[in-house]
Amino acid sequence: MNFQAELRRKLRATLEGLVPDPEPFAAMLRPAQDPRFGDFQINCAMPLAAQMGRPARDVAQQLVDSLDLDDLCDAPEIAGPGFINLRLRDDLIAAETRKLLSDERLGVPVVPSSKVVVIDYSGPNVAKPMHVGHLRSTVLGRSLELVMRHLGHQVITDNHLGDWGTQFGMILYGYKNFRDDAAYQSAPVQELARLYRLVNQLCDYHDLRAELPKLRDSLAEQQQQVASDESAAAAQPKNKDLAKVVKKSREVLDERAAAIASAEKKIAAVDSDAQLAALAAAHPRISELARLETAKLHAGDEENVRLWNEFLPACLDALNAMYRRLGISFDLTLGESFYNPMLAEVVRELQDHKIAVESDGAVCVFIEGNAAPFIVRKADGAFSYATSDIATIKYRVETLHADVILYVVDARQSEHFELLFATAAKLGYGGIDCRHIKFGTILGNDRRPYKTRSGDTVGLESLLNEGIERARAIVDENDNSKPTPELSEEQRARIAEIVGLGGIFYADLKHNRESDYVFSWDKMLAKTGDTATYIQYAYARVMGILRKGDYAADDVRKLSGPIHLATPTERRLALQLNRFATALDDVVAEYRPNLLTQYLFETANIFAAFFDECPVLKEADASLKESRLRLCLGTADILRTGLRLLGIQVAEQM
RNA sequence: GCGCCCGUAGCUCAGCUGGAUAGAGCAACGGAUUUCUAAUCCGUCGGUCGGGGGUUCGAAUCCCUCCGGGCGUACCA
Numbered sequence: 001m002n003f004q005a006e007l008r009r010k011l012r013a014t015l016e017g018l019v020p021d022p023e024p025f026a027a028m029l030r031p032a033q034d035p036r037f038g039d040f041q042i043n044c045a046m047p048l049a050a051q052m053g054r055p056a057r058d059v060a061q062q063l064v065d066s067l068d069l070d071d072l073c074d075a076p077e078i079a080g081p082g083f084i085n086l087r088l089r090d091d092l093i094a095a096e097t098r099k100l101l102s103d104e105r106l107g108v109p110v111v112p113s114s115k116v117v118v119i120d121y122s123g124p125n126v127a128k129p130m131h132v133g134h135l136r137s138t139v140l141g142r143s144l145e146l147v148m149r150h151l152g153h154q155v156i157t158d159n160h161l162g163d164w165g166t167q168f169g170m171i172l173y174g175y176k177n178f179r180d181d182a183a184y185q186s187a188p189v190q191e192l193a194r195l196y197r198l199v200n201q202l203c204d205y206h207d208l209r210a211e212l213p214k215l216r217d218s219l220a221e222q223q224q225q226v227a228s229d230e231s232a233a234a235a236q237p238k239n240k241d242l243a244k245v246v247k248k249s250r251e252v253l254d255e256r257a258a259a260i261a262s263a264e265k266k267i268a269a270v271d272s273d274a275q276l277a278a279l280a281a282a283h284p285r286i287s288e289l290a291r292l293e294t295a296k297l298h299a300g301d302e303e304n305v306r307l308w309n310e311f312l313p314a315c316l317d318a319l320n321a322m323y324r325r326l327g328i329s330f331d332l333t334l335g336e337s338f339y340n341p342m343l344a345e346v347v348r349e350l351q352d353h354k355i356a357v358e359s360d361g362a363v364c365v366f367i368e369g370n371a372a373p374f375i376v377r378k379a380d381g382a383f384s385y386a387t388s389d390i391a392t393i394k395y396r397v398e399t400l401h402a403d404v405i406l407y408v409v410d411a412r413q414s415e416h417f418e419l420l421f422a423t424a425a426k427l428g429y430g431g432i433d434c435r436h437i438k439f440g441t442i443l444g445n446d447r448r449p450y451k452t453r454s455g456d457t458v459g460l461e462s463l464l465n466e467g468i469e470r471a472r473a474i475v476d477e478n479d480n481s482k483p484t485p486e487l488s489e490e491q492r493a494r495i496a497e498i499v500g501l502g503g504i505f506y507a508d509l510k511h512n513r514e515s516d517y518v519f520s521w522d523k524m525l526a527k528t529g530d531t532a533t534y535i536q537y538a539y540a541r542v543m544g545i546l547r548k549g550d551y552a553a554d555d556v557r558k559l560s561g562p563i564h565l566a567t568p569t570e571r572r573l574a575l576q577l578n579r580f581a582t583a584l585d586d587v588v589a590e591y592r593p594n595l596l597t598q599y600l601f602e603t604a605n606i607f608a609a610f611f612d613e614c615p616v617l618k619e620a621d622a623s624l625k626e627s628r629l630r631l632c633l634g635t636a637d638i639l640r641t642g643l644r645l646l647g648i649q650v651a652e653q654m
Numbered sequence: 655g656c657g658c659c660c661g662u663a664g665c666u667c668a669g670c671u672g673g674a675u676a677g678a679g680c681a682a683c684g685g686a687u688u689u690c691u692a693a694u695c696c697g698u699c700g701g702u703c704g705g706g707g708g709u710u711c712g713a714a715u716c717c718c719u720c721c722g723g724g725c726g727u728a729c730c731a
Contacts (some may be wrong), residue, residue, distance in 0.1 A: 027671075028671095028673085030673095033673090033674070034675090037674080041673090043672095043673055043674095046673070047672090050711080079674075080673090081673080081674080081711065082711095085675065133695075162731060165730070165731055166730055166731075167731085182669085183730075207711090234663085349657085360728070362728070364728075364729090367724055369726070370657080370727095371657075371728095372727055372728065374728095379728095384729065384730085384731085385731050398672095411658085411659075413726090413731085414659085415724080415727070416726095416731090440659085441724090447723095447724090474693075478691095482691080510667085511666095511667070512668070514660095515660080516724080517658095517666080518665095518666065518667090522680090523679085526680075526693090527693035528679085528692095528693065529678090529679045530667090530680090531679090531693095532676070534693075534694095537694085538694090540691075540693090541690080541693095541694085542690095544690070544691055545690045545691095546690095547690095548691095594668080595692080598678090601678085601679090603676095606677095608694060608695065609696090611690080611695085612694070612695050612696085615690065617690045632690090642680080653691085654691085
C-alpha cells in the first residue's frame with residue numbers, strides 16, 4: 001500500500017472542515033526525518049495554528065482526535081512545537097507487504113485519469129554523430145517515458161530530429177564540392193559528418209577572418225575604456241562603484257581578448273594546414289553559398305531535395321543503430337523537415353492575429369517582459385526553429401491530442417521555451433501543459449563542458465564503448481579473484497555491457513537534472529557507493545540465494561504465508577518496498593528521475609543490511625524462512641523494475 | 655546593460671511548495687570474513703549551508719543586499 005498517499009487522504013478529509021484548501025496542508029505529511037519520530041510526521045499543525053490564532057499543540061491534538069488512524073497507526077504522538085508523529089502498525093505493514101509481494105504491479109496503481117503525454121527527447125542532428133551532449137536528454141527522456149507509461153499514461157515519444165537546418169546546407173555544399181566518392185560509398189554517414197565538419201571549419205575560417213579587424217578594434221577600444229575607468233577609480237580610491245566599473249570593464253576586455261585568441265587559433269589551424277588553406281582560398285564565399293544551399297533545399301530545389309532524400313536513410317540507420325544499443329525506440333520520429341510545409345501558414349496565422357509583427361525585416365513575436373524577440377521569419381525570408389516549434393505544438397495538440405508536452409532539452413534554451421510557450425498560449429494553446437524539462441551540462445574535471453583531452457567533443461559511441469570496456473576490466477578482476485572463476489566469456493561480456501551502460505545512465509539520472517555535474521568514470525563505475533553497480537549487485541545477490549536454495553522465482557511468488565517482521569531491519573525493508581509507488585509518484589510530480597535512483601539506492605542499502613543480519617536459507621523456522629525468501633524476491637522485483645524504468649538492466653549473476 | 659541559474663563536509667552531490675540536533679556517496683581512520691557472492695556490512699572523523707540584513711514560533715529553503723562563478727541575450731538549433 002502507498003501508505004503516504006493513504007495517510008494524506010485521511011488527513012485531507014479531516015482538514016476539509018477546517019480550511020478552504022486542505023491540499024497544501026495535507027502535503028505536509030511526510031516521511032519521518034528521523035526513525036525516532038516514527039514512520040511519518042505531520043507538520044501542518046503549526047501553520048494552521050498561526051492561521052487560526054490558537055496554540056499549535058492544541059491544533060495538533062484536535063487533528064489527532066479527529067483523524068482516526070487506528071487501522072493504520074499506533075497511537076499518534078505530539079512532539080515539540082506541534083509535530084504529529086505516526087508509526088505504522090506492524091501487523092498492517094506485514095499484511096500490506098504480503099499483498100504487494102503477490103501483486104504483479106508491486107503495489108503501484110495505475111493512474112485514475114490517464115493523460116496523453118508527448119515526450120520530445122534526444123533530438124540529435126541527423127548528419128552529425130551523436131555526442132556526449134545528447135546523453136542527458138536521451139537518458140532522462142527515456143526514463144520519464146518509461147515511468148509515465150508504467151503509471152498508465154498514454155505516452156507518445158517523439159524524436160524531433162535536426163534534419164532541416166543550416167547544417168544541411170553545409171553538408172550539401174560539402175557533398176557537391178569536397179566529397180570522397182569511395183568513402184561515401186562505403187560509409188556514407190561518416191563521410192557526411194566529415195563534410196559537415198570541413199565546411200563548418202571553412203565557414204568559421206572566413207567568417208572569423210572577416211570579423212577579426214572589428215574584434216581588434218573593439219579590443220583597442222576596450223583597452224582605452226579600461227584605462228579611463230582605472231584612472232577615474234584611482235582618483236577616488238574609496239568609491240566602490242568605480243572599482244566595480246573597473247572590474248567589469250576588465251572582464252569585458254578579457255572576454256574580447258579571449259574571443260580574438262580563439263578566432264586566431266581557428267584561423268591558424270586552417271592556415272597551417274596546406275590542404276585546408278588551399279580549400280579555404282578556393283572557397284572564399286563558402287558561408288554565403290552554404291546558406292544558399294539551405295535556402296534552396298527549403299524552397300524545394302530539385303537536386304537538393306533529391307540529395308536530402310538520399311542522405312537521410314543512411315543517417316537514420318546510423319541513429320537507429322545507436323538507439324538499438326541504448327534500448328530505445330521512438331513512437332514517432334518527426335524531424336524539423338516534417339513541419340516545413342506548415343511553416344508559411346504558421347507565420348500567416350501569427351500575423352493575421354496580430355501576434356507577430358515585422359521588425360528590422362524579420363517577423364517577430366514580442367513577449368512582454370522579454371527583451372529578445374521570438375523570430376518566426378528571418379529577414380532573408382527563411383523560417384527558424386521558432387517557427388517549426390510552433391508548428392510542432394499545433395501538430396501535437398491537433399493531431400496527437402496531447403494534454404501534456406514535455407521537452408527534455410538543455411537548460412540553456414530556457415528563454416526559447418519561455419517565448420515558445422508564451423507564443424503558443426497567444427495562439428490559443430494555453431490549456432496545454434507544455435513544459436521545458438531542463439537539464440544542466442556535463443562537466444569535465446576542469447569544470448568546463450566535458451571534452452576529450454585534446455579538446456574535442458566526446459562521441460557517444462566511444463563513450464559507451466569506454467564505459468563497457470572499463471566495466472569489463474572490473475568484471476574480470478572480480479571474477480578472477482574468486483577461488484574458481486564462475487563466469488563464461490559470454491556472461492562476462494553481457495555483464496560488462498549491463499554494468500557499463502547502467503553506470504553511465506545511473507550517474508546521469510542520480511543528479512538533480514537541473515544541476516551541472518562532473519563526469520567521472522571512477523565514480524560511476526565504483527563497486528561501492530551510490531551507483532548502478534551497487535543496486536545491480538543487490539539484485540544478483542537475491543538471485544544467488546534463489547539459485548543456491550534451488551528456488552524458482554515464479555514458485556516463490558506463489559507462496560502465500562504470512563510475512564514476519566522479526567527484526568527492525570525486516571520491518572524497514574518491508575516498509576521500503578511499500579514506498580515504491582510513492583517514489584514513482586514523486587518522479588512524475590516534478591519529472592525528476594533522481595528521486596527514483598535515490599529510492600533504489602536506499603532499497604539496495606537496506607537490503608544489504610538485511611542480507612547481513614537475516615539468514616534466509618539457514619533459517620530453521622520454516623515460516624520465517626519463507627517470509628524472508630519472499631522479502632528477498634520482492635526486493636529483487638522492485639530493484640529490477642525500478643532500474644528498468646531508468647533504462648538500466650540487471651544480470652542474474654555478476 | 656538586461657535576464658536566468660548556481661555557491662551546502664577535503665572531493666562529488668542530495669535536500670530548496672520553511673519544520674525537530676543539515677544528509678548521502680567518495681576519501682580518511684577503526685572494526686567485522688570457515689560469505690545465502692566482501693562488487694558487502696558496522697562504526698568514527700568531518701559543515702559559520704558564500705557574507706550581511708529581514709520576514710517567521712521556526713530559514714540551507716522565502717525577501718533584500720553584497721561577494722564569487724556559470725549561462726543566455728534579434729535572424730544557428
